[in-house]
Amino acid sequence: MRRLSTLLLAAAMLVAGAGSTYADTRDFLGRWNITGTGADSTAVFWLELSEANGGLTGMFLNRGGSPVKLAAVAVKGNELTFTTAGAGTTPGQSHRATVSGGKLTGQVATRDRTLSWVGVRPPTWPAADANARHTFGTPVTLIDGTSLDAWTAQRPDRPLGWTAVDGALTNGEKANNLVSKQTFKDFRIQAEYKIAPNSNSGIYLRGRYELQVLDDHGKPPESHGHMAIYAWTAPRVNATKPADQWQVMEATIVANKVTVTLNGQRVHDNVTIEAITGGAIDANETEPGPIVLQGDHGKVWYRTVVVTPIVKAAGTDE
Numbered sequence: 367m368r369r370l371s372t373l374l375l376a377a378a379m380l381v382a383g384a385g386s387t388y389a390d391t392r393d394f395l396g397r398w399n400i401t402g403t404g405a406d407s408t409a410v411f412w413l414e415l416s417e418a419n420g421g422l423t424g425m426f427l428n429r430g431g432s433p434v435k436l437a438a439v440a441v442k443g444n445e446l447t448f449t450t451a452g453a454g455t456t457p458g459q460s461h462r463a464t465v466s467g468g469k470l471t472g473q474v475a476t477r478d479r480t481l482s483w484v485g486v487r488p489p490t491w492p493a494a495d496a497n498a499r500h501t502f503g504t505p506v507t508l509i510d511g512t513s514l515d516a517w518t519a520q521r522p523d524r525p526l527g528w529t530a531v532d533g534a535l536t537n538g539e540k541a542n543n544l545v546s547k548q549t550f551k552d553f554r555i556q557a558e559y560k561i562a563p564n565s566n567s568g569i570y571l572r573g574r575y576e577l578q579v580l581d582d583h584g585k586p587p588e589s590h591g592h593m594a595i596y597a598w599t600a601p602r603v604n605a606t607k608p609a610d611q612w613q614v615m616e617a618t619i620v621a622n623k624v625t626v627t628l629n630g631q632r633v634h635d636n637v638t639i640e641a642i643t644g645g646a647i648d649a650n651e652t653e654p655g656p657i658v659l660q661g662d663h664g665k666v667w668y669r670t671v672v673v674t675p676i677v678k679a680a681g682t683d684e
Contacts, residue, residue: 391422391441393465398485399642399649400470406481410646413448413470413485415439426450428459430644432590432597446472488641489652494621496636498680502554508546508657509535509557509671517544520647520658527661534559534667537567541661545573545647549654552676554618558669563609565664568596571619572655573647575639577626579666581609593628596643601626601633612669620679622651 395415402409412427422439428450437458438449446465450458463472463485470485508516511533519526520543527541535544550572557569559579567579576596583606589597592606593615605628607613617626619639626634642649647658657673 391417394422394441394446394463394470397488397641398470399488399651400472400483400485401649403482403484406483408647409481409483410642410649411483411485412641412649415446415448424448427597427642427644432644433641446470486649491622494623494679496618496620496623496625498620500552500618500620500676500680501678503675503677505672505674506548506550507670507672508548509668511535511669514544516546516548517659518547519543520545531667534669536667537661537665543661544659546656546658546673548673549656550673550675551654552620552679554616554674554676555657555671556614556616556674557671558612558614560612560667560669561609562665565609565666566660567663567666568645568658568660569615569617570643570645570647570656570658570660571617571624572651572653573658574642574649574651574655575619575624576643576645576660577615577617579660580606582606583608587633593626593633595624595634595637595639596645598640598643599634599637601628602635603631603633605629605631605633618676620676 398413400411400413409429411429415422415424424436424439425433426436427433434451436448437451440447444464446463449460452458459474461472461474463470473480473482512530514528524542527538528535528544561579561581563581565581568576569579570576578590578592578594578596580592582591585604587600587604589600591600591604593601607629613629615628617624622639623636624634624639625636659668
């Protein structure tokens with residue numbers, strides 16, 4: 367009997383030990399903000415995993431563009447594997463990751479090397495109201511049409527590609543993105559700009575959330591249209607003027623809430639920003655961030671950009 371008890375205890379310990387090498391699938395579920403490590407620290411991704419039809423499914427934002435459905439997702443042992451959808455004859459990329467201490471640590475093999483990354487959970491935001499009666503500070507003029515002094519290049523290894531012409535800053539072909547030297551947390555931004563025919567740009571709030579700038583006059587509003595929160599939320603009305611006409615936007619962002627007007631029409635009303643958008647400079651969502659103006663997608667002119675910081679936000683629970 368003693369020998370049998372010993373054997374049963376040993377078996378139980380073996381099973382428990384083996385089980386400790388297996389992750390709970392639920393630990394992987396939900397949303398992750400992902401950042402490359404080392405030399406790849408500017409690589410920013412977003413991942414959402416969920417259960418569906420007895421298996422796993424997911425959406426992935428691969429640095430630029432829009433979140434797309436994953437081609438395959440699986441958890442085996444303590445390892446998550448997921449594969450992005452391919453494009454044409456180009457196959458998708460396969461990521462592998464493990465979870466520990468609330469972090470998702472993984473890597474993906476690219477064409478010429480392996481990129482390592484770490485994912486963390488998006489923040490839990492306080493209640494906020496972009497339309498509340500906030501206390502504003504001193505306006506900061508980032509563009510007055512005459513100077514680039516307030517800006518730096520997102521890619522310092524490449525030419526800036528912007529010049530001041532006739533009272534506006536305008537970009538050359540495949541210009542750099544402009545990144546404001548000053549960072550902001552909660553604020554109001556006002557901008558005046560015009561777009562060439564069939565062109566587009568983008569205004570990134572905190573460098574993480576793109577408000578699309580697009581020549582789409584007369585088209586139905588959609589999640590990639592003018593003043594959309596890119597790929598996440600369509601404007602409720604398309605207030606775009608025809609190409610080559612000056613347009614005026616204003617946005618107030620508090621925590622993860624934003625209200626936006628375009629040419630005098632409210633196109634977003636205290637909406638929730640779902641997540642970072644493609645092209646985000648980082649995933650540090652609760653930190654102040656710069657204004658980023660997209661310069662590599664087509665011809666645009668910015669005549670004014672003014673940011674007014676909120677020094678005390680009303681309607682929050684902080």
